[in-house]
Amino acid sequence: MILPSFGYSTIEVEETDSGNACMQPKTTIWELEPHTAAKHEILRRYLQAWAPILSQGKFPHLAFVDGFAGPGRYSKGEDGSPIIALKAVVERPRQIAAKVDFHFIELDKGRSQHLTSEISALHLPSNVTTRVHSERSFQDAFPQIWESYAPRAGRSRPPTFVFIDPFGFKIPFSYVADILRAPSCEVLITFMFEEINRFLSQDLQPDNFDSLFGCPDWRNGIKIKLPSERVRFLHDLYQRQLMHAAGAKFVRSFAMRNERNTTDYFLFFATNHELGLKKMKEAMWRIDASGTYSFSDATDPNQIVLFSNGPDQQLLTRLILEKFVDVETTRGEIERFVVRSTPFRETHYRKVLQALEIADVLVPINPAAGRRRGTYADMDMRLRFRPKQSG
Ligand SMILES: C[S@@+](CC[C@H](N)C(=O)[O-])C[C@H]1O[C@@H](n2cnc3c(N)ncnc32)[C@H](O)[C@@H]1O
Numbered sequence: 012m013i014l015p016s017f018g019y020s021t022i023e024v025e026e027t028d029s030g031n032a033c034m035q036p037k038t039t040i041w042e043l044e045p046h047t048a049a050k051h052e053i054l055r056r057y058l059q060a061w062a063p064i065l066s067q068g069k070f071p072h073l074a075f076v077d078g079f080a081g082p083g084r085y086s087k088g089e090d091g092s093p094i095i096a097l098k099a100v101v102e103r104p105r106q107i108a109a110k111v112d113f114h115f116i117e118l119d120k121g122r123s124q125h126l127t128s129e130i131s132a133l134h135l136p137s138n139v140t141t142r143v144h145s146e147r148s149f150q151d152a153f154p155q156i157w158e159s160y161a162p163r164a165g166r167s168r169p170p171t172f173v174f175i176d177p178f179g180f181k182i183p184f185s186y187v188a189d190i191l192r193a194p195s196c197e198v199l200i201t202f203m204f205e206e207i208n209r210f211l212s213q214d215l216q217p218d219n220f221d222s223l224f225g226c227p228d229w230r231n232g233i234k235i236k237l238p239s240e241r242v243r244f245l246h247d248l249y250q251r252q253l254m255h256a257a258g259a260k261f262v263r264s265f266a267m268r269n270e271r272n273t274t275d276y277f278l279f280f281a282t283n284h285e286l287g288l289k290k291m292k293e294a295m296w297r298i299d300a301s302g303t304y305s306f307s308d309a310t311d312p313n314q315i316v317l318f319s320n321g322p323d324q325q326l327l328t329r330l331i332l333e334k335f336v337d338v339e340t341t342r343g344e345i346e347r348f349v350v351r352s353t354p355f356r357e358t359h360y361r362k363v364l365q366a367l368e369i370a371d372v373l374v375p376i377n378p379a380a381g382r383r384r385g386t387y388a389d390m391d392m393r394l395r396f397r398p399k400q401s402g
Contacts, residue, residue: 035179039121040082040084040085040086040125041085042085042086042087043085046267046269046275048089049267049298050176050201050267050278051092051095053199053291053298054095054174054199055099056099056293056294056297056298057199057291058100058172059100060290060293061073061287061290062099062109062111063107064286064290065170065195066107066108067107070109070169070170071108072109072110072111072169073109073110073172074113074114074156074160074170075096075100075112075114075171075173076115076153076156076171077096077113077115077174077176078149078173078174078175078182079116079117079118079175079176080092080117080122080126080143081122081126082117082121082125082129083115083126084125084129091126091129092174093113093115093130094129094130094133096113097130097133097139097141098133100139101135101136106136106138108138110138110139111138111139112139112140112169113139113140113142114142114144114152115144116147116148117143117144117145117146117147118146118147118148118149120146123143123145124145126143127143127145130143144156149175149177149181150183153186154186157186157190168193168196170195170196171190171193171195171196171197172199173190173197173198175199175200175201179203179206180202180203180206180207180219181219181222182223183223184222184225184257185222185225187253187281188225188257188258191257191259191281192257192258194283195283197281197282197283197284198279198280199280200279200281201277202249202264202276202277202279203276204245204246204276207220207245208238208241211232211233211241217230224248224249225252226248226256228248231244232244232248246264246309250262250264250279253279253281254281259281259282260282260283261281261282261283261284261287262279262281263280263288263291263292263308264278264279264280264310265280265295265306265309266306266308267306268306268307277309278306285350285351288351289356289357292350295308295318296318296356305318305319306319308354311354314354316354322355322359324362324363324366327349327353327355327360328366328367330355331345331348331349331360331363331364331367331396332367334348336397336398337395337396337397337398338395339376339393339395341393342364342387342389342390342392343390345360346360346390364385364387367396368385369384369385372396372397372399373394373397374394374395374396375392375393375394377392379392
């Protein structure tokens, strides 16, 4: 069966072991699509920050799991996610001290073999171990890997980053919840909503959907006929589940749009650490936007932000004022709000405060003696936003 392409170069429908019929290449390696390159850039940048931060944070041991690893290379020689992850950790000016275990799960035999030979061509330092879980499914291999790191007497679970990047949607929510309930463990998930949406319309795979969402509520989406509303419903349900059922403190989602300006997939990032959130946003704001794709923050429909356009000061001004107008606050609280509850970064809001102070909307309450207008050095500095005068 041939379907219109929306991302992958070979688009025949194939049954995987998991029973998902989904679009995927049949060859061992395939062409790298621009949006995959963008996703790789995000992964690379995030892991380049992740490993040294945790290692310097005195964690002696870290783990990385690529649940749908692929062959490690694309047809024009580009690195696949396992090689990107390895290089992000080992190709550094200074080696990190922590021991890092890499686990790569790949179901397909040819791709597993390809990946194994790609890894063996790398010169890896002695603090790095790799294991390809060949011809194993994520569903089957992940629980064993996870269990092997379970806290035991005198040993705590290493901080673990799990990248879940399937063609389809066989991602047991219970695994994701286990990851997020463990200290210092995080996930980055490709949420292929087109696949999900297609099968949801037909109500063909109730068990798979119960497993994916970790609840039966997806059934309410079947009756939503408008595609954009349906997508939003599915997105919001998954996001809610990550926060409420899995208990992740911070969840952000990113929409990948293609050259036809339609959304290909969402990336969900979930963590319990504000620094992780900051680093993921930094990676997002930095990706090269010159290609035929774009990422936008999709967490809140009222705050849709396209990273490639640079920070939208107007939107950030509106969000800050909506939150803080007429209440006394501190610079620290404003920064926390920006980082935790908006798509913007901790580096974006100072200009907004400056413009509001010039407009006499922002009034410092306890400025330090000799403070220059438009400077906000002290996190405890108290501030008030005056309501806009009408008329
Ligand atoms: C989207 S590709 C992964 C690409 C890779 N993460 C990258 O960015 O370079 C998905 C991979 O998952 C493999 N796969 C399919 N079903 C799987 C399963 N149930 N468990 C593990 N791997 C699976 C496919 O053979 C394919 O190589």
